[in-house]
Structures are given as structure tokens and as C-alpha cells.
Amino acid sequence: MTQEIEIEFKTVLEKTAFDTLLNALPFSANAIEQTNYYFETNDFALKKQGSAIRIRKKYDEYVITLKQPHEQGILETHERINSDTFMNWIDGKPVATGQLKDQLTALQVRLEDLIYHGYLTTFRRTFTENELEYVLDESHYNGIVDYELELEAVSFTDGEKAFDALLGQYHIQKKAPITKIERFFKSLPSFMTNDNDER
Structure with a gap:
């Protein structure tokens, strides 16, 4: 069980900007595949x-x-689990211990x-420079493919400065950050219905 404070900056990219950054910066040649499985309550608590x-x-x-x-x-509060516990979560029998x-x-x-709502698979490339981790993601979910740039930093000030400089250098428009889980749930009809009800 671990906890950490994550300082990150991100923006969704057009495919052309994604390709530009991939070719211009020293991102890892091979993408790492990772899949996020998302859970929520019926009333989106x-x-x-x-x-x-x-x-x-x-x-x-x-x-x-x-x-x-x-x-x-x-x-962020993390808890490592085994495959049996993972399947319990998927099957509607979630268990957690300690801090989580x-x-x-x-x-x-x-x-x-x-309740389990579905998954999003990301192909991730990274590189680290001056204690900053640069992340380029291609994500697939519910028939959608999108692209994202992230920068993770130890210091908010240093991270923001580097992120803004990178966007300026490659003439990339800075968009309001939308997390992967937000983008995933917005692709679900049930989320859209709930969102409209709240209004």
C-alpha cells in the first residue's frame, strides 16, 4: 500500500501533433501497453x-x-492485487484493505x-530529462482512439514552465486537461444521462 502526490500537466493532442512529438523527441521506440479498468457507483459518488x-x-x-x-x-492511493482479486472486482465482488x-x-x-464499467488500453512512450518525465499516449476505448501528452514533475513551477515551453516550441494549442477516466466515462451513454440529470 502506497500513497503519493502526483504533479502532472497534460493536453489532448491531434494526431498530427502526436506524430510531430513522436518524431522530434527521444521517446522510447517501443510502446508499453497498459489497460485501465474503471469502476464507479450507480450514482457516480x-x-x-x-x-x-x-x-x-x-x-x-x-x-x-x-x-x-x-x-x-x-x-493517489495504490494497492497491489493478484489476478484472483482482480477478477473479483470485475465480477462485482471488490475487496480492499488498509489505506485504500x-x-x-x-x-x-x-x-x-x-461497479465495473469497462476498460481503456493505452500504448505509452516515455523519456526522462532534468527530473521531468515526458509521456506520449495513444489510447483506445469504446471504438475511440485519442492522443495525449503528459508531463510529470517533482515541482509544480518547473513542470508548468517546461510544459508550456514544449507546447510553444511545437505550436500546440493548450487545451483544458481531461483525464482518461473522464474521457472514458463521457463515451458511455449512462454517463451522459447522469450528467444531464445533474444539470
């Missing part, structure tokens, strides 16, 4: 609190991550209310 939960499969390993808003970025369970309790979200 996590979304209403600016939070989200997923299980990520990478290299045949599974990690549950709860993301919550934090004044310095995003608070405590965080969900604090959000007044019951484990048994979390």
Missing part, C-alpha cells in the same frame, strides 16, 4: 467528489489506484457499490 478509481494491468501485474483532489496535485479501504470509507463509498 466518486465523480461527484472529484475522485476516481481504476485497476491498471501492466506487465501482468495489477494495481488499484484511488485518485482524489489535493491542493498540490492529485493524491479507509480512503473509500472517508468518501462514504461502499466497496459493494462499485
Whole structure:
């Protein structure tokens, strides 16, 4: 069980901008495949609190991550699980322990209310420079393909400066960040219905 504060900057890219960055910068030649499996309650209790939960499969390993808003970025609570526990989550029998369970309790979200909604697969390329990690993602979900640039930093100031400089250098429009889980759920009819009901 681990917790960390994630400081990241991101923007969705057009395919042409994605290709430009891929060819111009020293991203890894081979993409790493990872799949996020997303969960929510019927009434979107996590979304209403600016939070989200997923299980990520990478290299045949599974990690549950709860993301919550934090004044310095995003608070992430991680719990490694085995394939049997992963299948329990998919089958509607989620289990969690320690800090993850405590965080969900604090959000007044019951484990048994979390429902599996689907998955998003990302092909990720990265490189690191000056303590900054640059990430180029191609994601596939519900018949959609999209592209994204992320920059992860230790310092908000350094990260923002480097991110803005990179976008300026390659004449890329800075768009309001939309997380993968937000893009995934917005592709679901059930999410759109719920979103309209809230209005």
C-alpha cells in the first residue's frame, strides 16, 4: 500500500501533433501497453467528489489506484492485487484493505457499490530529462482512439514552465486537461444521462 502526490500537466493532442512529438523527441521506440479498468457507483459518488478509481494491468501485474483532489496535485492511493482479486472486482465482488479501504470509507463509498464499467488500453512512450518525465499516449476505448501528452514533475513551477515551453516550441494549442477516466466515462451513454440529470 502506497500513497503519493502526483504533479502532472497534460493536453489532448491531434494526431498530427502526436506524430510531430513522436518524431522530434527521444521517446522510447517501443510502446508499453497498459489497460485501465474503471469502476464507479450507480450514482457516480466518486465523480461527484472529484475522485476516481481504476485497476491498471501492466506487465501482468495489477494495481488499484484511488485518485482524489489535493491542493498540490492529485493524491493517489495504490494497492497491489493478484489476478484472483482482480477478477473479483470485475465480477462485482471488490475487496480492499488498509489505506485504500479507509480512503473509500472517508468518501462514504461502499466497496459493494462499485461497479465495473469497462476498460481503456493505452500504448505509452516515455523519456526522462532534468527530473521531468515526458509521456506520449495513444489510447483506445469504446471504438475511440485519442492522443495525449503528459508531463510529470517533482515541482509544480518547473513542470508548468517546461510544459508550456514544449507546447510553444511545437505550436500546440493548450487545451483544458481531461483525464482518461473522464474521457472514458463521457463515451458511455449512462454517463451522459447522469450528467444531464445533474444539470
